[in-house]
Amino acid sequence: MSEKKKELNEIKNLRSKPKKTLRVTSASLESIIYKPFKVLDHGFIRVIDYMGDDSAIVQSARVSYGEGTKKVSNDSGLIRYLMKNWHTTPFEMCEIKLHIKLPIFIARQWIRHRTANVNEYSARYSILDKEFYIPKAQNMSSQSKTNKQGREGSLSKKDTKKFLEILKDDAERNYKHYEDMLNEKQNGEIKNENKKGLSRELARINLTLNTYTQWYWKIDLHNLLHFLYLREDTHAQYEIQAYAEIILNKIVKRWVPHTYNAFKEFQLESFNLSRTATEIIKQRLKGKKISYEKSGLNKREWNELTRRFGIK
Numbered sequence: 001m002s003e004k005k006k007e008l009n010e011i012k013n014l015r016s017k018p019k020k021t022l023r024v025t026s027a028s029l030e031s032i033i034y035k036p037f038k039v040l041d042h043g044f045i046r047v048i049d050y051m052g053d054d055s056a057i058v059q060s061a062r063v064s065y066g067e068g069t070k071k072v073s074n075d076s077g078l079i080r081y082l083m084k085n086w087h088t089t090p091f092e093m094c095e096i097k098l099h100i101k102l103p104i105f106i107a108r109q110w111i112r113h114r115t116a117n118v119n120e121y122s123a124r125y126s127i128l129d130k131e132f133y134i135p136k137a138q139n140m141s142s143q144s145k146t147n148k149q150g151r152e153g154s155l156s157k158k159d160t161k162k163f164l165e166i167l168k169d170d171a172e173r174n175y176k177h178y179e180d181m182l183n184e185k186q187n188g189e190i191k192n193e194n195k196k197g198l199s200r201e202l203a204r205i206n207l208t209l210n211t212y213t214q215w216y217w218k219i220d221l222h223n224l225l226h227f228l229y230l231r232e233d234t235h236a237q238y239e240i241q242a243y244a245e246i247i248l249n250k251i252v253k254r255w256v257p258h259t260y261n262a263f264k265e266f267q268l269e270s271f272n273l274s275r276t277a278t279e280i281i282k283q284r285l286k287g288k289k290i291s292y293e294k295s296g297l298n299k300r301e302w303n304e305l306t307r308r309f310g311i312k
């Protein structure tokens, strides 16, 4: 049986044995627990476990003996109030554990979020899968001229094809060298019985950064929202955005729908106005025009403000 089929069977098996609990559960999240959401070409995210739901946030905010819930409208109002006023600790009462498969170069960005618990697949102990992230042609953009950390504009068809081949060939070649040095294949098959292979912890060191790794990642809801605020944003790299988008819209939305709405309303889709920017908007509302030169903002801040408010 292939590895993929084995994994699917394990998931089916887990889902076929529901357990009774007195704790709060989210029916919508239960409907997808253990099931993988595909991300990029070989990646996935699946929920392994969780604690709490919207009512647990309300319960802890009210320091209640019972469910803490009054009416749905009250709960939603309280969650909006907490979110708007940065009263964050009630959101820390909810936790989630995810199993994530992601390319190593994205894992490096992800691991910077220190307020999570992580256990990564050990490439000292096991052999990494022969799976590399190869971008889709439409994502093969050139270096941005305005943002040194970004990409913009497309490449020629010829260059896209050439660069995709380079990415693929390098990953394949390095993986082949990895297998040669190990002297064993991913399925444990020994290549040459008369030869000693290099240790796994050393053979892995020249694998390309687009090789996939996996980890279990556990985080509380407050810190998860902080992660999503930074990584679902257009300033984040497209590939980590793809993961954040799934966590936000396929998982958080199901798990804590009132929190999801309040987060989008007061954080994700809101815009922070500085003192100077507030003054500019006040002046505009009085019908006064203010030029960039006299605004007191730097170019980047000015561009952001005028774009957000459609100021010409």
Ligand SMILES: Cc1cc2nc3c(=O)[nH]c(=O)nc-3n(C[C@H](O)[C@H](O)[C@H](O)COP(=O)(O)OP(=O)(O)OC[C@H]3O[C@@H](n4cnc5c(N)ncnc54)[C@H](O)[C@@H]3O)c2cc1C
Binding pocket: 112, 113, 114, 115, 116, 149, 223, 226, 230, 231, 235, 236, 237
């Ligand atoms: C678009 C983008 C570009 C980036 N570019 C770079 C880059 O070029 N180079 C680079 O190195 N990183 C880069 N980063 C990573 C960034 O600097 C942060 O390390 C990362 O986003 C994690 O944020 P955080 O520290 O707020 O999150 P977490 O580590 O989850 O921490 C959450 C919060 O806990 C508190 N906290 C956690 N640990 C400490 C601590 N030790 N001391 C004080 N307070 C703490 C802080 O309030 C923090 O905001 C980038 C991030 C983004 C989103």
